[in-house]
Amino acid sequence: MVKSDYHIIHESTVYVDGGTIIIENSIGKNAIPVENVRSVYAHKPVSISSGVVSIISKLGIPIHFFNWYGNYEATLWPKSKDISGDVIIKQAQKYLDIHERINIAKSFVSGALHNFNRILSEYDTETVKKSREDIKSNIGNLTNAMDITEIMGIEGRSHNSYFKAMDSVIPEKFRINKRIRRPPGNMGNALISFGNSLVYASVLTEIYFTHLNPTISYLHEPSERRFSLSLDIAEIFKPIISHKLFLYLINKKIINENDFDNSLEKVILNEKGKKLYLKNYEEKLTSTVFHRTLKKNVTYQDLIRMEVYKLEKDLLGIKPYKPFIIWW
Amino acid sequence: MVKSDYHIIHESTVYVDGGTIIIENSIGKNAIPVENVRSVYAHKPVSISSGVVSIISKLGIPIHFFNWYGNYEATLWPKSKDISGDVIIKQAQKYLDIHERINIAKSFVSGALHNFNRILSEYDTETVKKSREDIKSNIGNLTNAMDITEIMGIEGRSHNSYFKAMDSVIPEKFRINKRIRRPPGNMGNALISFGNSLVYASVLTEIYFTHLNPTISYLHEPSERRFSLSLDIAEIFKPIISHKLFLYLINKKIINENDFDNSLEKVILNEKGKKLYLKNYEEKLTSTVFHRTLKKNVTYQDLIRMEVYKLEKDLLGIKPYKPFIIWW
Known part of the structure; x- marks a missing residue:
């Protein structure tokens, strides 16, 4: 299975429920299939709740943040332990x-x-x-x-x-x-x-x-x-x-x-x-x-x-x- | 005012309420005075909810995670934009x-x-x-x-x-x-x-x-x-x-x-x-x-x-x- 990027295009809250990462926004509530996700792109304000950082950190999934104009702003990349100089x-x-x-x-x-x-x-x-x-x-x-x-x-x-x-x-x-x-x-x-x-x-x-x-x-x-x-x-x-x-x-x-x-x-x-x-x-x-x-x-x-x-x-x-x- | 480290020693949930970062655990509910915090140390499992990452990211506060034995495990350091090679x-x-x-x-x-x-x-x-x-x-x-x-x-x-x-x-x-x-x-x-x-x-x-x-x-x-x-x-x-x-x-x-x-x-x-x-x-x-x-x-x-x-x-x-x- 090819992993793909997950784009968040509505203001959302992301949290964990029973081991599953859930995204909730004006259009509803959905599970994010993290095992198939390579990276997450946040194009609107996103709140990441309890446990999400821990799960995406273990899976090594970065979250890229974009600003209002669609320009790249920042990346939340939980420190990997697999680092060396x-x-x-x-x-x-x-x-x-x-x-x-x-x-x-x-x-x-x-x-x-x-x-x-x-x-x-x-x-x-x-x-x-x-x-x-x-x-x-x-x-x-x-x-x-x-x-x-x-x-x-x-x-x-x-x-x-x-x-x-x-x-x-x-x-x-x-x-x-x-x-x-x-x-x-x-x-x-x-x-x-x-x-x-x-x-x-x-x-x-x-x-x-x-x-x-x-x-x-x-x-x-x-x-x-x-x-x-x-x-x-x-x-x-x-x-x-x-x-x-x-x-x-x-x-x-x-x-x-x-x-x-x-x-x-x-x-x-x-x-x-x-x-x-x-x-x-x-x-x-x-x-x-x-x-x-x-x-x-x-x-x-x-x-x-x-x-x-x-x-x-x-x-x-x-x-x-x-x-x-x-x-x- | 000298900034000091904030140690979390009970299993906790950390979230934002009205612009204030709140920590909640078995001993109660308290505000974290982030403006006086240099870094956060998590000695027990911690859930970081909506907005906390965004606030600590803006303030540039890292969170260090320690394992059960008291050994350093990892740091969550939101990417600063102020980087150069x-x-x-x-x-x-x-x-x-x-x-x-x-x-x-x-x-x-x-x-x-x-x-x-x-x-x-x-x-x-x-x-x-x-x-x-x-x-x-x-x-x-x-x-x-x-x-x-x-x-x-x-x-x-x-x-x-x-x-x-x-x-x-x-x-x-x-x-x-x-x-x-x-x-x-x-x-x-x-x-x-x-x-x-x-x-x-x-x-x-x-x-x-x-x-x-x-x-x-x-x-x-x-x-x-x-x-x-x-x-x-x-x-x-x-x-x-x-x-x-x-x-x-x-x-x-x-x-x-x-x-x-x-x-x-x-x-x-x-x-x-x-x-x-x-x-x-x-x-x-x-x-x-x-x-x-x-x-x-x-x-x-x-x-x-x-x-x-x-x-x-x-x-x-x-x-x-x-x-x-x-x-x-």
Whole structure:
């Protein structure tokens, strides 16, 4: 059975009754099947009562909290006893060796750029063609980049070109124009921000299941007051999960203007919109693709997990890290 | 107002009522004055209900869990948003430089050994005199130690000699004979184990208030599946808090046989005994000494905090670390 994420989208109380975790809110009272849950996402205020922390702690289930705008806020992760500092030392060692750090940072950006182009390859406007050429040449430039600033610059330019290309294949009302993050300024940005936040949290969940420390990163500076390793790895998965879903939801008219709340000075998904988005996000995350090397079906969630383990294997000197690039 | 620790010694339910955190158990219902609480210690099963996690998370209060034997088990520490990897990188850097690592490890052991001798200086049996000589010569040997194993060996030998000396100044029934940790085999070991666990958790609390990662350590290996930095720093404080309290409680006959439960094959403090010990531990931790450099009174808790900050300052290259040694 594939474990999936459990999203709480109504203000709720969560408590234990006879060994079962119960969630109670305006729509009723239900058991949470914790044995099938990988992590919990709280999109509205949640009260966690007696015993829940103890049970989820034993099962190792993290709870991610999102704020009103759909941005990731915090994670409640009960301390595991299975902790040790040796992998963290190796993580830091790779960061401190500037040559090694640059190589890993390039891998993340290379993965992202290849996946940008793979997403765009399904369209053929002039802007798309131009952008794919730009990105292709940026992948070439990446090889010669000498420092992190240069690598970040290459990513930033590719990113701009990529979103411009995306705007050319979607209805005008959903155009991104310019990525505005906090708070999102239009419907396009609201969808991309929400999706990216979810990818970030999905990666963070998988990092927690390894021995890696989420604050030690290579592309992003560890001094960012975020789980910067999650930012690094999310670069690879944002295009294939968040952006792909964005294009699908609006081009298939699954999400429309009625799914947004723009009564405030910012635009965010309303409850109906969030519910719709999360349903599709979970479907995406648990949908499978055939893995060429493993010769079996794997979910997108598996792909993220494998990515984190690949990084851990690199750090432990078992196998050099190569980023995930869509092969299908 | 000095913040103190809050110990839960009865099976309890903790919940929020009108913005106040309430603790309810067999002895009644009370408000927990969270604004004066530094950390919470759960010595019995505790149910934490709606809103408590959210409030203690905002206030940054950790909850330490202890098991039946009085050993530290786990900490629930809601993720702070104020995290970054740069200090961890510096911590790892010092670990990776073997010369630097050895220096820090020696400082911890040197602090511990000086404090061993300071505790013993209040007694003058022949065994004590002999032990103080041994420890003094071990402090000398420390300077020439070439690796961590040698440093650990010096500490181990001093430790044995120190406990033998302690046995010579206490009633026979409380003698330690041989340190047996899990589970403690006699009343002496039970008291030392409980006290040491509390010191370990007190140090851990202070580490959490810095940016240091508790799994990266210097004397103990980071590969130990514990918060090994807390083990490192606790070496310095165990003599002056746990051992000093041990000698005080039994020589003043404050704790006696009736405070133990030895119906099982191991000896542990019973509820009355734990309560008595914790009361004295908290008094010790919040009692003050005049600080020579700061020219003001500081609590033992302050001393631990300052020790952790001294280590952080060393890592950030501000000031080399010198261990705390009793000056009074």
